[in-house]
Amino acid sequence: MAQEKIQAIRGMSDMLPSDAPLWHFFEKKAIGLANLYGYQQIRTPIVEQTRLFKRGIGEVTDIVEKEMYSFVDSLNGDNLSLRPENTASVVRACIEHNLLYDAPRRLWYMGPMFRHERPQRGRYRQFHQFGMEAMGFKGPDTDAEQLLMLNRLWKELGIAPVRLELNCLGQLEERKAYREILIRYFEEHKEILDEDAQRRLYSNPLRILDTKNPDMQDLVNNAPKLYDSLGEESKAFLSSLEDILKAEGVDYTINPRLVRGLDYYNLTVFEWVTDKLGAQGTICGGGRYDPLIGMLGGRDAPACGFAMGIERVLELMKECGVHPEERECDVYIVWDKALYLNAIGAAEKLRDAGIRVIVHSGSMKFANQLKRADASGALYALVIGSDEAAAGKVGLKALREGIAGYGEQKTLTIEEALEFVSKNI
Template identity: 70%
Template sequence: MAKDKIQAIKGMADMLPEDTPYWDKFTQAVVEAAQEYGYMQIRTPILEQTRLFKRGIGEVTDIVEKEMYSFVDSLNGDELTMRPENTASVVRACIEHNLLYDAPRRLWYMGPMFRHERPQRGRLRQFHQFGLEALGFKGPDVDAEQLLLVKRVWDKLGIKNVWLELNCLGQFAERQVYRETLIKYFEAHKEILDEEAQRRLYTNPLRILDTKNPAMQELVENAPKLMDSLGEESKAFLKRLTDILEAEGIDYRINPRLVRGLDYYNLTVFEWVTDKLGAQSTVCGGGRYDPLIGMLGGKETPACGFAMGIERIIELMKEEGIAPSYKECSVYVAWSGEDSFLFALRTAEALRNKQISTILHSGSAKFANQMKRANASGADFAVIIGESETQEKMVSIKPLRENLKDYGQQLKMTVEQAVEYLAEQTR
């Protein structure tokens, strides 16, 4: 009787070898960009105390109320949560290890996050983010720096179909005035509000502005604008930021509906969006969160940051036809005859000693089949070792790709010469 197959948990996807080149290309681009701007890596645990996210994200949010993977540790009774985002964790680490005592910090991270959402294209329950946090900088120059960094990532990846949406949330007191104005406006049109909007009306009214319900779009479009509640300092902060962006040729659109429902967000808020991924249009989002470090027990410190959804960006790369080359190795070693195996093995090891990615054919097969396998592997070169090569202590090299020097020729040389030749050609 056949046994039931065990499958992955819904919304938690495998990364298959065919997708590895996309992940590698993305990783190279973001790490290069982070280093070019002086950001250093930080790694935080996947598990944190639940109260970190309740305090850092806010209890009256969809994430905390409905999406977090939380449980009680059966060994000691601790309330734990698999991180749904990483800003709170980075701030916790900075406070715990006193990282901000002598200087501001520019930090980057990359890793898995977890939210119990309805899985769909571009939205998984285990998903991965790359993000930056700049702590101790008042801005708006650092806000602009992060937006320039994101633009640099798009350029490195070759992504074209993204644009920047920007807004200013002002300071807490200004937002409180706006909040009351918004509540009065929506109360006057309560019959139009859907169930979700009515639930948020008195707890998180700003989040009503980003509703996707078509029946509420006209109501939201005519709602009072946050910009009208901002003071001169907040408006000047936004003006300075947009002046820098314009000077650097970064196009943007002010989106008055772009908000955050949490009290610790202030001033800058931004999203990079696309029209290529259906409903999941945001591929990068961030902003300024000056009050958060104080709220989590640290000294009041200005900060800003962003996070990118890696799976969404890879989907976008595929939509735009960006196809990183897929290859298992740079060199494929084919051999024939029992006497040739050890010579072939030593040749492969000599290549690997030069950091050349090398596959040594495993198992017996005709040379023709081995060469088919070499081509299928994506290797740039085949190293051929037959009985004559073994007797002569020589190897034959065959370039496999049309764009390579010496394509169409078969070169014969010593192992030492072959290693130097291939090290130069695969550099």
């Protein structure tokens, strides 16, 4: 009796080999950009204490209330959670290891996050983020630099233009004053508030501004503006940031309804949005979070950062026709009868030089082996037949138009073949 198949958990997807070229292309561009701007990599565990996220993200956010994968460790009773985002984890690591003791830090990360949401296009329960955190920098030059960096990334990925929406949340005291104004406004129109808005009215009223409910759009559009509650310093911060973006030719719009979903933001908040992915249009978001380091037990220090959903970016790349090709190997070795040891020896010499090699596995006619070599995407086939072996040489056949040697098969020593391939891949 056949065993029942075990399938992946809903919302947690496999990355298949056919998807790898797009992932590798993104990773190469993103990591290259991080290095270009002087950011260093940090890796944090995917499991943290639940209280880290409750304290950092906020207990009245959707993430903490409804989306975290939390559990009690049966071995020691600890309350743990799979990380739903990584900024809190990076800050925790910086505090724990005293990374800011001698200088500010520019850090980048990439890896899986977990949220129990309804899976849909570009949004999964296990998803991946690439993000950067700049800690110890007051800005707004650092905020602007991160936006310039992202503007450059969209171009390198082939998905530009992506729309930048920007807002300023001010400081905590300014936001508290605005919060009271907003509560009074929504109380006057309580009959229009949906169930979710009524739940947030006294716990997190700013999040009502981000509602997607079409019946509430006029209400939130006419709500008092946060900008009117900002002090001169906060307004000057936003103005300085805008000046840099204008000077560098980065287009943006001020969105007074943009508040982001996490409690730790202050001053700058931003999102990069596309119209090509339907409802899931935000591919990257972030801003300044000066209070967070102190909230998590460290010495107060300014900070700003962002994170992007990699799956959403890849979806956008597909929509924009970005389809990078990736070959399995540079050289595919075909061999005759008892010459497998010759093939292995040649392969190891090529690999010593950093050339990617596949040695054909199993016996097969030369013609069929060459078909498999062509299907692999290899640039060259290295042929080891009885005649070549007797002469102490190999055949080298170029498989792709436009590369050196195409249209002929050369007979060379392995050293000559190695030199030729090294110059032409």
